[in-house]
Amino acid sequence: MRTFLPGWRVELPTDFIEVTGFDPLPLRVQINRFIFSEQPRGYVREAHLKLNDIVVARDSRGRGLGTRMVAAVCQYADVQGLAVWLAVRGEGPDEEANTRRLIAWYQRFGFSELTKVDQKRYGIYEMLPALVRHAERHDGW
Secondary structure: OEEOOOOOEEEEOOOHHHHHOOOOHHHOOOEEEEEEEEEOEOOEOOOEEEEEEEEEOHHHOOOOHHHHHHHHHHHHHHHHOOOEEEEOOOOOOOHHHHHHHHHHHHHOOOOEEOOHHHHHHHOOOOOOOEEEEOOOOOOOO
């Protein structure tokens, strides 16, 4: 796990930048939090990745930065051949509507609702809505 700057909530696998080409450091003003971790086999039944948190600064939203971050997470997961999961909770006065909007946004990247099989495979027992995306295989990887 690589932590970039003290106090800045960005933690990524050590080879994330090398694998994806996405370096969050130049974007430190626009990214409030980006926490993505590996869950090795042994700790859980099957190794996987977890997107713990992603928060783009309010004045930087709507410009595609979140899309670039999630696309890099998906690319990393595909290269590693691992599933990635996340819990979803919207913010603001209409938390429920924002949660639904976020779920639809993540589904654009291939995330789907967690099944009972997924819960057992990855040891996920989450009270919030949770989504999973299984790795896609590409020729040459």
